Amino acid sequence: MADQVPVKIRRLPHGHGLPLPEYATAGAAGMDVVSAEALILRPGMRHAVATGFAVAIPAGYEIQVRPRSGLALKHGITVPNTPGTVDSDYRGEVKVILINHSTDNFPIARGDRIAQLIVSPVTLARWVEVEELDDTARGAGGFGSTGGHGAL
Numbered sequence: 001m002a003d004q005v006p007v008k009i010r011r012l013p014h015g016h017g018l019p020l021p022e023y024a025t026a027g028a029a030g031m032d033v034v035s036a037e038a039l040i041l042r043p044g045m046r047h048a049v050a051t052g053f054a055v056a057i058p059a060g061y062e063i064q065v066r067p068r069s070g071l072a073l074k075h076g077i078t079v080p081n082t083p084g085t086v087d088s089d090y091r092g093e094v095k096v097i098l099i100n101h102s103t104d105n106f107p108i109a110r111g112d113r114i115a116q117l118i119v120s121p122v123t124l125a126r127w128v129e130v131e132e133l134d135d136t137a138r139g140a141g142g143f144g145s146t147g148g149h150g151a152l
């Protein structure tokens with residue numbers, strides 16, 4: 001098993017009794033996170049769903065909040081800001097923003113697995129401002145310049 005990054009986590013009062021985010025299988029990249037509240041996500045509705053915990057991520061890391069593919073495929077439930085970013089200096093409750101893209105109500109029970117959390121290293125950069133950038137074969141071509149959808 002790869003080295004595990006220790007992340008401090010604090011349960012909030014409304015999070016007591018819930019499982020902490022956990023890897024569902026030995027090779028899972030993300031930890032499934034459960035809802036700390038019950039609600040009905042109506043069609044088109046967004047909600048910042050409570051998780052019932054706060055974290056102190058070590059400097060140099062972030063947590064990404066990503067959708068679960070099963071909820072997206074079967075129910076149109078996704079994370080509109082995906083991947084959500086939890087900064088290492090954030091001490092508030094971690095929330096999972098969900099949106100219902102389907103035409104059906106989506107009930108969420110307390111304890112339902114709603115998203116997954118990925119702990120990821122952050123690369124910090126600094127800008128080096130210049131007058132000219134080096135030439136490349138692509139140049140300024142983008143946004144489909146190398147070919148579009150379909151056979152032609």
Ligand SMILES: O=c1ccn([C@H]2C[C@H](O)[C@@H](COP(=O)(O)OP(=O)(O)OP(=O)(O)O)O2)c(=O)[nH]1
Nearest residue numbers: 065081084085086087088090093094095096097
């Ligand atoms: O899915 C998310 C996204 C963000 N956050 C929390 C942690 C993060 O550190 C903070 C700010 O997030 P972000 O930088 O994405 O939002 P912003 O709109 O730029 O807010 P801020 O001005 O507070 O940075 O909100 C979550 O709990 N879940």
Ligand SMILES: [Mg+2]
Nearest residue numbers: 085086087090
């Ligand atoms: Mg921000």
